[in-house]
Amino acid sequence: MIRIDCPICGLRTETEFTYGADATVTRPAMDETATQPWVDYVFNRDNPRGWHLEYWHHVQGCRQWLVLERNTLTHEVGSCRLAREVDHEAS
Amino acid sequence: MTKYSALSVFLEGLRGNKSWSRAWRDPEPKAEYDVVIVGGGGHGLATAYYLAKEHGITNVAVVEKGWLGGGNTGRNTTIVRSNYMMPGNTLFYERSMKLWENLSQDLNFNVMISQRGQYNLCHSPGQMDAARRRGNVMRANGIDAELFDRAEVQQRLPYLDYSEHARFPIHGAIYQSRAGTARHDAVAWGFARGADQYGVDILQQREVTGYLYEGGKVVGVQTNKGDIKAGKVALCVAGHSGHLAQMAGLRLPIETHALQAFVTEPYKPLIDTVISFGAAHFYVSQSDKGGLVLGGDLDMYNSYAQRGGLPMVEHTLASAKALIPSLSRLKLLRHWAGVMDMSMDGSPFITKTPVDGLYLNGGWCYGGFKATPASGWCFAHTIAKDAPHEDNAEFTLDRFNRGYQIDEKGVGPQPNAH
Numbered sequence: 001m002i003r004i005d006c007p008i009c010g011l012r013t014e015t016e017f018t019y020g021a022d023a024t025v026t027r028p029a030m031d032e033t034a035t036q037p038w039v040d041y042v043f044n045r046d047n048p049r050g051w052h053l054e055y056w057h058h059v060q061g062c063r064q065w066l067v068l069e070r071n072t073l074t075h076e077v078g079s080c081r082l083a084r085e086v087d088h089e090a091s
Numbered sequence: 092m093t094k095y096s097a098l099s100v101f102l103e104g105l106r107g108n109k110s111w112s113r114a115w116r117d118p119e120p121k122a123e124y125d126v127v128i129v130g131g132g133g134h135g136l137a138t139a140y141y142l143a144k145e146h147g148i149t150n151v152a153v154v155e156k157g158w159l160g161g162g163n164t165g166r167n168t169t170i171v172r173s174n175y176m177m178p179g180n181t182l183f184y185e186r187s188m189k190l191w192e193n194l195s196q197d198l199n200f201n202v203m204i205s206q207r208g209q210y211n212l213c214h215s216p217g218q219m220d221a222a223r224r225r226g227n228v229m230r231a232n233g234i235d236a237e238l239f240d241r242a243e244v245q246q247r248l249p250y251l252d253y254s255e256h257a258r259f260p261i262h263g264a265i266y267q268s269r270a271g272t273a274r275h276d277a278v279a280w281g282f283a284r285g286a287d288q289y290g291v292d293i294l295q296q297r298e299v300t301g302y303l304y305e306g307g308k309v310v311g312v313q314t315n316k317g318d319i320k321a322g323k324v325a326l327c328v329a330g331h332s333g334h335l336a337q338m339a340g341l342r343l344p345i346e347t348h349a350l351q352a353f354v355t356e357p358y359k360p361l362i363d364t365v366i367s368f369g370a371a372h373f374y375v376s377q378s379d380k381g382g383l384v385l386g387g388d389l390d391m392y393n394s395y396a397q398r399g400g401l402p403m404v405e406h407t408l409a410s411a412k413a414l415i416p417s418l419s420r421l422k423l424l425r426h427w428a429g430v431m432d433m434s435m436d437g438s439p440f441i442t443k444t445p446v447d448g449l450y451l452n453g454g455w456c457y458g459g460f461k462a463t464p465a466s467g468w469c470f471a472h473t474i475a476k477d478a479p480h481e482d483n484a485e486f487t488l489d490r491f492n493r494g495y496q497i498d499e500k501g502v503g504p505q506p507n508a509h
């Protein structure tokens with residue numbers, strides 16, 4: 001059982017959350033007209049064997065979207081932040 | 092090499108089974124091969140077999156990091172069927188079904204194909220409509236399919252829950268009578284023995300760690316026990332496709348996810364077919380030893396760990412009990428997980444890649460066991476001719492650029508939803 005340290009609710013078990021997706025892909029600019037950047041965004045993934053940044057939704061808790069650092073080989077869990085703050089830092 | 096027959100079994104029995112020859116060699120690698128196949132699961136071994144048998148290419152090595160069939164081949168729930176309806180899938184899986192039907196004879200190895208039939212249950216009028224449409228597409232392509240109403244299903248599978256307390260009422264089922272199961276290990280062993288007889292080298296305990304390049308072209312593999320040169324390098328590494336693609340600088344429309352399976356203590360004969368629940372991801376069959384083989388859904392988050400989480404154990408067993416209440420007191424003997432290459436549309440790749448000299452077979456999701464013979468057959472064709480056969484022509488990477496996803500379930504680019 002994976003346990004996730006939600007910044008709002010504290011340490012909770014995996015069953016309260018829904019897995020979202022890879023949190024490292026970024027959408028191309030809306031005026032991007034080439035196909036490949038959109039294909040890379042929508043379909044292609046790094047799919048790392050090791051540390052992975054991913055979206056989780058605390059759907060049965062505070063209902064916030066989170067960005068969790070998790071190791072796909074060991075299931076070890078790292079940092080967990082609110083997605084809206086991560087996006088804010090990035091922009 | 093002994094040819095297996097009733098007579099050879101009888102004579103060996105008289106001699107105390109002491110003079111069987113080994114089924115395949117354990118050779119030292121040559122310095123160079125025409126084709127190096129990475130991954131000694133069913134798909135890799137079948138590819139080697141058909142390269143030799145259909146195309147006369149025998150200077151081939153299969154490089155496996157562990158033991159033959161230790162990946163998903165030996166971890167899957169062995170269901171074999173051809174009930175696909177999207178163009179690009181339908182005829183490919185039917186080719187596989189036809190190869191299965193003659194595989195034991197072809198390989199001279201009993202793969203224990205058991206065409207015990209498979210029911211996909213429907214739990215709403217909408218699901219019945221979808222099943223009718225799927226069945227019609229199958230029949231239009233010459234594949235057998237039957238639609239049963241609730242009364243017929245109840246007569247055939249009396250042990251399902253038809254009470255008014257049933258969590259999901261059963262409206263009917265779509266049935267394929269030629270579907271069934273096969274013995275997973277035997278498939279790997281049979282193809283290995285067949286390929287070895289043609290001179291293919293099977294190299295176990297050898298992990299591919301990178302590629303050899305010449306002017307941007309892949310010309311071999313690096314392994315933990317030394318380099319091997321190759322005219323062509325063909326990946327058949329299932330859940331590890333992303334990892335081996337990354338070593339070549341490729342990003343694939345694939346995520347790796349874990350899927351679990353379960354087997355109960357042996358039980359008297361109860362289920363003589365394969366049953367898939369339509370309301371949750373759950374299916375069940377009974378092995379020849381009597382254990383019920385149960386399968387569930389993905390753990391849902393990306394994973395390369397070959398072990399599953401407890402929430403899916405509960406989900407699978409709750410589904411089992413909702414469908415077949417009499418299972419409630421059976422104990423589980425074992426459960427395990429395999430890591431699968433979940434593609435963005437739920438369909439596979441058998442294709443050349445943008446990297447010269449590198450060929451890809453992957454994206455099988457949780458349905459690649461049934462594909463094993465046709466996958467090897469089509470991949471061998473693609474490698475030998477440098478062009479796909481018409482049955483795998485749609486399994487390219489660029490279908491996503493062209494907008495031609497083959498999405499049987501219609502759920503979009505969400506790998507864990509297929």
Ligand SMILES: Cc1cc2nc3c(=O)[nH]c(=O)nc-3n(C[C@H](O)[C@H](O)[C@H](O)COP(=O)(O)OP(=O)(O)OC[C@H]3O[C@@H](n4cnc5c(N)ncnc54)[C@H](O)[C@@H]3O)c2cc1C
Nearest residue numbers: 130132133134156162163164167168170299429459460461
């Ligand atoms: C629990 C479960 C249930 C399933 N049920 C079904 C089912 O009922 N019906 C069905 O059709 N399909 C089913 N599947 C899917 C099916 O098992 C797979 O799609 C299929 O086995 C993939 O075929 P493969 O032979 O290529 O894979 P594998 O047997 O996994 O072979 C890949 C091989 O590559 C090797 N490898 C990886 N990396 C390297 C490297 N760097 N160097 C050398 N070798 C390497 C691995 O060790 C492995 O042996 C199920 C899967 C699971 C996990």
Ligand SMILES: [Zn+2]
Nearest residue numbers: 006009061062
């Ligand atoms: Zn929370």
